[in-house]
Amino acid sequence: MAIFVDQNTKVIVQGLTGGQGRFHGLRNKAYGTQIVGGVTPGKSGQDVEGIPVFDSVEDAVKATGATASFIAVPPKAAPAAILEAARAGIGFVVCITEGIPAQDEARVFATLQRDFPATRLLGPNCPGIISPGKCNIGITAGEIAQLPTASGPNVGIVSRSGTLTYQALYELKQQGIGVSTCVGIGGDPVPGTSFVDCLAEFQADPETHAIIMIGEIGGSAEEEAAEFITNHVTKPMSAYIAGVTAPAGKKMGHAGAIVSGGKGTAQGKMDALRMAGVKIGLNPTEAGSLMAEIVNNLR
Amino acid sequence: MDLFEYQGKQYFAKYNIPVSAGGVAHTVDEAVAEAEKAVYPVVVKAQVQVGGRGKAGGIKLATNADEVRLHAGNILGMDIKGHVVKRVWIEHASDIAEEYYASFTLDRAAKQHLLMLSAQGGVEIEDVAAKDPTAIVKLHINPIVGLSLATARQASIDAKIPEKALDGVADMLVKLYECFTKGDCDLAEINPLILKPTGEVHALDAKVSLDSNAAFRHPEWEEYAATEELDAREQLAREKNLQYIGLDGTVGIIANGAGLAMSTLDVVNQVGGSAANFLDIGGGANAEMMTAALEVINSDAKVKSIFINIFGGITRGEEVAKGIVEAVKRVTLRAPIVIRLDGTNAEEGRKILAEAGIPDSQLTSRPTMLEAARAAVALAK
Numbered sequence: 001m002a003i004f005v006d007q008n009t010k011v012i013v014q015g016l017t018g019g020q021g022r023f024h025g026l027r028n029k030a031y032g033t034q035i036v037g038g039v040t041p042g043k044s045g046q047d048v049e050g051i052p053v054f055d056s057v058e059d060a061v062k063a064t065g066a067t068a069s070f071i072a073v074p075p076k077a078a079p080a081a082i083l084e085a086a087r088a089g090i091g092f093v094v095c096i097t098e099g100i101p102a103q104d105e106a107r108v109f110a111t112l113q114r115d116f117p118a119t120r121l122l123g124p125n126c127p128g129i130i131s132p133g134k135c136n137i138g139i140t141a142g143e144i145a146q147l148p149t150a151s152g153p154n155v156g157i158v159s160r161s162g163t164l165t166y167q168a169l170y171e172l173k174q175q176g177i178g179v180s181t182c183v184g185i186g187g188d189p190v191p192g193t194s195f196v197d198c199l200a201e202f203q204a205d206p207e208t209h210a211i212i213m214i215g216e217i218g219g220s221a222e223e224e225a226a227e228f229i230t231n232h233v234t235k236p237m238s239a240y241i242a243g244v245t246a247p248a249g250k251k252m253g254h255a256g257a258i259v260s261g262g263k264g265t266a267q268g269k270m271d272a273l274r275m276a277g278v279k280i281g282l283n284p285t286e287a288g289s290l291m292a293e294i295v296n297n298l299r
Numbered sequence: 300m301d302l303f304e305y306q307g308k309q310y311f312a313k314y315n316i317p318v319s320a321g322g323v324a325h326t327v328d329e330a331v332a333e334a335e336k337a338v339y340p341v342v343v344k345a346q347v348q349v350g351g352r353g354k355a356g357g358i359k360l361a362t363n364a365d366e367v368r369l370h371a372g373n374i375l376g377m378d379i380k381g382h383v384v385k386r387v388w389i390e391h392a393s394d395i396a397e398e399y400y401a402s403f404t405l406d407r408a409a410k411q412h413l414l415m416l417s418a419q420g421g422v423e424i425e426d427v428a429a430k431d432p433t434a435i436v437k438l439h440i441n442p443i444v445g446l447s448l449a450t451a452r453q454a455s456i457d458a459k460i461p462e463k464a465l466d467g468v469a470d471m472l473v474k475l476y477e478c479f480t481k482g483d484c485d486l487a488e489i490n491p492l493i494l495k496p497t498g499e500v501h502a503l504d505a506k507v508s509l510d511s512n513a514a515f516r517h518p519e520w521e522e523y524a525a526t527e528e529l530d531a532r533e534q535l536a537r538e539k540n541l542q543y544i545g546l547d548g549t550v551g552i553i554a555n556g557a558g559l560a561m562s563t564l565d566v567v568n569q570v571g572g573s574a575a576n577f578l579d580i581g582g583g584a585n586a587e588m589m590t591a592a593l594e595v596i597n598s599d600a601k602v603k604s605i606f607i608n609i610f611g612g613i614t615r616g617e618e619v620a621k622g623i624v625e626a627v628k629r630v631t632l633r634a635p636i637v638i639r640l641d642g643t644n645a646e647e648g649r650k651i652l653a654e655a656g657i658p659d660s661q662l663t664s665r666p667t668m669l670e671a672a673r674a675a676v677a678l679a680k
Contacts, residue, residue: 076515101513102405103483106442109410114443141643161558163610170610170642187557189407216558219407242561245568246577253542253557253579255512256407261425266565283566285668 002131002148002181003156003201003208004092004120005068009135012037012066012090014057014073014081016048020096021072024139025051028070031142033135036064057088068092070128070137075099078124079108086116093192094137095123102255105190112192121192125255127162127184138184144169148178152209153298155291156202157182158195159214160221161254164242164284168212171288177295180208187216187254195225203233210236210294212287213278217243218257218264226272236294238279240287241266300509303346305388306523307505314478316471316489318502321390330371331364333389339363340392343370347382348528350423355379360392382528393503398491399460400424400435401472402506403479412440412479414472416458420491434459446476467500468492483513532576532599539591541578548573549679551596551605551634553589555580563608566668572676575602585618586625593630604678606671607638616640616648624655627662635678636662639671 011028015021016038026049029035037052037060044055054060057069069085071078071093078097085093105124112119122129128138132145144166148154155177159165165184172179183198185191195213202208211233215222222241229237244266246252248259259265270280279294281287302310308318322333323346334341345357352358357379359370367389377384398421406413417435419427427434436458440446452469460468471492479487488506495501514520529537536543542557546564550572554560560579567574576599580588589607596605609619619640627636640648652664665671 075512099512101483101516102485102510103442103480103513106405106410106412110441110443144643159558161556161561163554163556164558164562166642167559167562167610189405190410214558216561221407224408240562242558242565244565245574246561246564247544247546250544250577252544252561252577255510257557257561282569283668284562 001205001207002134003198003205004122004181004183005129005131005135005137007134009068009092010034010036010064010066011068011070011137012039012057012060012064014039014069014071014085016040016051016053017043017046018072022048024072025070028136028138031136032133033137036066057084057090061088061090066090068137069094071095071097073097075101079104082108082121083111086112086119091119093119093121094126094128095121096126096128096138097123098125100124100188102189105188109190109192122183123186123192125188126186126191127165129181129183131181132179140166140169140182140184144173145182146173146176146178148180148207152178152207153295154178154180154207154209155295156180156205156208156211157214158198158202158211159184160187160216161214161242164214164240167284168214168288171285172291175288175292177292180205187256189219189256195221196228199225199228199233203235208235209298210291212291213237213239214284214287215239215241215269216254216257217246217252217259217266220264222269223272226276226278229273229276229278236298238281238287238290238294239273240281240284241269300511300520300523300527301348302507302509302523303348303526304344304505305346306526307507308502310482310507311478311502311505314474314482316474316478316502317499318505319390319393321388323386323388324371325386327368327371327375330387330389331367334361334364334367337389337391341367341389342392343367343374344388344390345374345377345379345384346386346388347379347384349380349382352379357384393493393501394496395493395503396496397461397464397494399468399494400427400490401475401492402486402488402490403476403484404486406439409439412442414438414440414446414454416454416472418459424490440476442480446473448473463498464494464500467494467498471500471502483510483517484508485510532595535598536578536595539595541580541592541595543595544577546574546576547601548575549601549603550675551575551599551602552608553578553580553592553596553605554608555610559608559610563606563668566672567606567676570669570672570676572672572679575599586622589622589626590629593626593632597630597633602634604634604675605632605636606675607636608668608671609638609640611640611642611645611648616642616644616646617651620648620651624651624657627657632661635660637671637675637678638662638664639666639668640664
């Protein structure tokens with residue numbers, strides 16, 4: 001088991017013939033992901049190292065039976081690409097595109113909610129998702145993820161930041177702890193998939209025994225997660241929140257990482273999670289060590 | 300990107316939101332010329348991106364040229380909470396019967412637009428919220444449904460806007476919403492939104508923050524970028540396409556990834572130091588990016604040590620190490636570097652750094668983030 005994607009997930013890459021799509025799509029395929037097709041309007045009949053390219057997501061789905069899509073197209077084209085995937089019946093869409101205007105993200109999310117409730121969007125502006133040994137969609141370097149073991153305990157990872165996601169994977173690998181699934185939800189103001197969505201899946205996944213969460217300043221997603229954890233999560237958790245020292249009113253790299261009007265501070269988020277029973281590390285390594293303790297207690 | 304009041308008013312005017320006619324002045328003489336055009340009495344307003352201008356003496360009424368001269372002279376160059384006033388906005392003074400508040404933002408938790416409206420304007424909305432939360436109407440708007448005139452009118456009634464101002468306020472809300480959505484704002488706020496004795500509703504102030512991700516469809520925003528207040532370091536970083544925010548500490552920071560960069564600031568702070576900046580060189584971390592980053596850090600006289608924190612994911616450790624060695628050759632650094640290189644092929648990378656022949660006084664390597672932070676902070680003291 002894993003959450004959202006596994007070895008049976010068939011994936012198409014929207015933008016496979018572009019630089020990013022080609023590079024990451026081929027890497028994902030080399031990892032063992034079932035990359036069954038690509039989509040670039042006007043390029044049907046071509047292939048990228050044996051992966052067939054189609055004009056539309058609809059054509060690609062008909063020909064390959066794909067259920068997931070990896071979107072690697074520029075910000076101008078990404079909103080339409082997401083909705084095209086949803087319209088074609090894709091159930092899981094991963095969009096790594098950085099720089100989509102917030103107004104577009106809000107409209108896309110509202111459209112998915114109203115017209116395509118069966119489609120889950122991960123991202124935009126996220127590193128993607130990896131179920132080690134089974135499926136890797138996005139830009140994560142697969143080799144830094146420790147394979148889960150049949151007997152466990154295995155850890156699920158959910159993170160708002162890309163490099164800190166890798167850091168978390170690496171910390172667990174150093175400790176020899178298996179990962180069930182690692183989800184990067186992205187640092188934009190309107191993420192398609194939230195911490196809460198992932199926590200609910202991890203709680204229900206029998207292969208996940210503990211959860212690491214990596215948050216950052218801005219918004220209230222971590223506080224909402226804390227409330228959900230109090231009421232619904234029984235698996236042990238550790239967490240790290242980046243941005244304790246971030247100055248107010250400045251966007252720290254990610255469009256969504258900003259403390260404004262005294263809201264969205266790291267301290268507030270850490271307090272909320274601590275109240276929910278989550279062990280808080282003051283840096284990523286500490287969150288990893290806390291998880292190692294948790295896992296040792298489970299063994 | 301935050302706009303100055305005068306830019307916000309010009310932006311509002313594009314969406315037919317009524318604002319006072321006026322002009323920008325950089326000197327006392329220009330201020331007088333603008334005042335003559337606007338017709339006395341006029342208001343002289345400091346243009347700074349910080350609240351509390353009025354209390355600081357940055358907003359003054361003038362009824363003749365001598366008074367404009369006096370006030371503009373005092374306000375230009377004034378320091379308001381660390382912001383030096385470089386320009387003033389001169390507009391015809393409006394008669395005010397009542398003051399309201401209106402704003403649109405994106406509510407991230409609800410993933411919908413949020414209208415905030417209050418019949419108590421002209422004061423900080425946070426103060427209204429603290430004193431009497433029921434005085435603020437909060438209305439969520441579905442981005443694919445939008446805001447109708449009827450809904451805007453109902454919200455105005457709910458906010459206890461008086462009957463005589465209802466039509467004007469509702470019309471204003473629809474226009475402000477259009478400015479917020481089509482104009483790609485993160486925030487569009489009018490405080491105060493005034494009712495004149497003559498019955499018109501009018502925007503007396505403008506607070507606009509633009510979503511820089513949407514710049515590609517707003518070529519007109521270029522003029523705003525030109526007046527953005529960046530310090531010399533931030534200006535240099537922008538020219539080099541780096542994600543950089545200047546801070547006040549002594550440890551220069553370079554990291555790959557926004558989350559890791561933020562985390563690096565935290566760890567430096569945790570071990571008793573203070574960061575001179577936030578700098579994300581992105582996933583690439585090649586010699587060009589690293590050189591550019593070191594040049595920016597080098598331009599900061601306060602920097603006493605440099606902490607490079609790289610996690611190799613897709614970019615392998617040996618490539619990062621080669622980039623650093625190359626960059627260190629190209630830039631004459633004024634402060635020593637401590638590097639923490641981890642992730643894919645980190646050992647090969649560390650070997651390259653160790654064998655590059657760079658003296659320890661210039662570059663040392665530490666295996667973990669915490670140890671590297673301690674070393675960098677020790678060097679900065």
